[in-house]
Amino acid sequence: MSFTSKTTLVSFLAVAVLSLLLLASPEPRTVIAQQPDYTTQCSNGIAVPNPQSNPGLVADCAALLAVRDAFAADPPLNWSPDTSIHDWEGITSESTLVGSYFRNRVVRLRLHNDGLTGSVPPELSNLANLDELDLSRNQLTGSIPPELGNLANLDELDLSRNQLTGSIPPELGNLANLRKLYLNENQLTGSIPPELGNLANLWILYLNENQLTGSIPPELGNLANLWILMLSGNQLTGCIPVALRDVGDHDFGSLGLPLCDAADTTPNPTPPPHPTATPPPIATPTPTATPIPPTVPDDVLNRLGVIESLLATLQGLISALESRIAALETDASSPTPTPVPVVPTPTPMQGEPTHTPVVPTPTPNDRCIDEVTNSASNDGSWDADCESVTSRHMLIDSGRGNGPHYALYYTFTLTAPANVTVTLDSDDQDTFLYLLEGKGTNVAEIGALDMRHYNDDHGNHQDTDACANDGTLEEYDSCITKSLAAGDYTLEATTYNSRATGSFTLTVSGIR
Numbered sequence: 121m122s123f124t125s126k127t128t129l130v131s132f133l134a135v136a137v138l139s140l141l142l143l144a145s146p147e148p149r150t151v152i153a154q155q156p157d158y159t160t161q162c163s164n165g166i167a168v169p170n171p172q173s174n175p176g177l178v179a180d181c182a183a184l185l186a187v188r189d190a191f192a193a194d195p196p197l198n199w200s201p202d203t204s205i206h207d208w209e210g211i212t213s214e215s216t217l218v219g220s221y222f223r224n225r226v227v228r229l230r231l232h233n234d235g236l237t238g239s240v241p242p243e244l245s246n247l248a249n250l251d252e253l254d255l256s257r258n259q260l261t262g263s264i265p266p267e268l269g270n271l272a273n274l275d276e277l278d279l280s281r282n283q284l285t286g287s288i289p290p291e292l293g294n295l296a297n298l299r300k301l302y303l304n305e306n307q308l309t310g311s312i313p314p315e316l317g318n319l320a321n322l323w324i325l326y327l328n329e330n331q332l333t334g335s336i337p338p339e340l341g342n343l344a345n346l347w348i349l350m351l352s353g354n355q356l357t358g359c360i361p362v363a364l365r366d367v368g369d370h371d372f373g374s375l376g377l378p379l380c381d382a383a384d385t386t387p388n389p390t391p392p393p394h395p396t397a398t399p400p401p402i403a404t405p406t407p408t409a410t411p412i413p414p415t416v417p418d419d420v421l422n423r424l425g426v427i428e429s430l431l432a433t434l435q436g437l438i439s440a441l442e443s444r445i446a447a448l449e450t451d452a453s454s455p456t457p458t459p460v461p462v463v464p465t466p467t468p469m470q471g472e473p474t475h476t477p478v479v480p481t482p483t484p485n486d487r488c489i490d491e492v493t494n495s496a497s498n499d500g501s502w503d504a505d506c507e508s509v510t511s512r513h514m515l516i517d518s519g520r521g522n523g524p525h526y527a528l529y530y531t532f533t534l535t536a537p538a539n540v541t542v543t544l545d546s547d548d549q550d551t552f553l554y555l556l557e558g559k560g561t562n563v564a565e566i567g568a569l570d571m572r573h574y575n576d577d578h579g580n581h582q583d584t585d586a587c588a589n590d591g592t593l594e595e596y597d598s599c600i601t602k603s604l605a606a607g608d609y610t611l612e613a614t615t616y617n618s619r620a621t622g623s624f625t626l627t628v629s630g631i632r
Contacts, residue, residue: 260279321345360375
């Protein structure tokens with residue numbers, strides 16, 4: 121082999137080896153940002169005092185820091201490992217029994233009306249002891265994470281008045297202890313999950329003002345404790361399940377849907393005759409044949425039973441009157457009248473709803489009711505002499521205490537339509553304000569306006585923001601602003617908690 125040939129071969133081998141080396145060299149790697157070690161940050165002895173003896177609170181702290189980084193808040197949240205978790209905004213921790221020991225855990229997270237943006241973080245599901253989650257009145261977007269269905273201890277979930285989209289996760293039906301669910305005034309789509317019928321302890325369900333479609337699932341009729349159900353402002357079809365007719369407060373009149381039939385069954389179509397079959401002759405019934413009685417629906421039988429009971433009661437009353445007349449004729453000179461016999465109350469037939477007789481509410485004493493004749497401020501105080509009737513009907517207690525609510529009533533008359541604004545301010549209590557149509561104290565007699573015309577926290581359930589940012593009210597004061605027609609009205613000034621006493625100022629403007 122010549123020198124030139126050897127040189128060419130060496131050059132070829134060098135190029136080949138260089139190519140193999142280039143092919144074997146690793147490609148440039150993408151650098152992935154490492155998630156912060158929230159657990160280490162929360163174990164610094166500042167965020168969680170005595171972290172070694174509070175591992176559960178350290179876990180809650182780490183979960184909250186992950187939630188903080190998923191949110192965008194204006195102003196920013198003060199959640200920092202350099203600050204004690206007990207001073208973090210919107211966080212409440214309590215001593216909770218874990219195993220055989222009491223440990224401090226986060227039980228409530230309230231960030232309503234705090235300027236939050238971004239999506240609802242699934243990391244919230246790591247707050248295992250949470251019993252209240254309130255993220256209402258923010259600008260949250262995206263869907264509701266199904267991981268929230270893992271919060272087994274949750275009593276109240278409020279995601280209302282945001283910009284949430286997507287469907288309602290069926291996993292929310294796993295929240296066995298849930299009593300209050302507010303998803304209203306979002307942009308939720310899809311149908312109402314039948315799994316919500318598993319929430320056996322649910323009292324309040326707000327799904328109104330969304331974009332929900334489909335029919336109302338009959339499974340909601342399983343909610344025996346349901347008292348308030350709001351569904352208006354959607355595109356629901358079909359009919360209203362019969363089992364929901366006993367819900368204490370609802371907006372069914374705005375849905376434009378009929379009540380479902382009690383049977384709600386579709387008859388099977390009659391199959392066509394076989395083309396080769398010869399129809400049998402129609403037999404003539406004999407005179408002695410016993411006719412088959414028609415099937416009578418249960419509700420008709422129940423009503424017939426009630427009518428029979430009423431007839432029996434009426435017959436007893438007639439007999440009692442006849443006895444009374446006979447006794448008077450026999451002993452006309454006797455000065456002592458014969459007592460009228462007590463007529464027994466008919467017992468409803470099984471299956472018929474019990475109709476409780478209307479018992480008039482005792483008239484409150486004069487100090488419980490006052491007349492408002494013009495725009496002014498009125499000072500008052502709550503005590504046991506004046507009880508709230510409306511709060512019992514509207515179920516405002518919501519487990520916050522046993523016993524009555526105390527209230528004062530203020531009536532007024534509009535001779536012409538007017539824009540009326542009412543505020544209820546107290547330094548002692550979380551106030552609650554009702555605007556009722558008519559003059560009186562019993563909501564069963566005078567009727568309430570629709571559900572938007574009562575107010576709990578300042579700025580919530582209002583038609584406008586006329587009194588949301590005037591600087592005179594605190595968070596738990598109440599305010600209602602409403603355009604009213606001419607007529608009689610009543611204001612009930614009461615409290616959110618039962619048996620609450622203290623002083624307040626009720627200010628009314630727009631009355632003339």
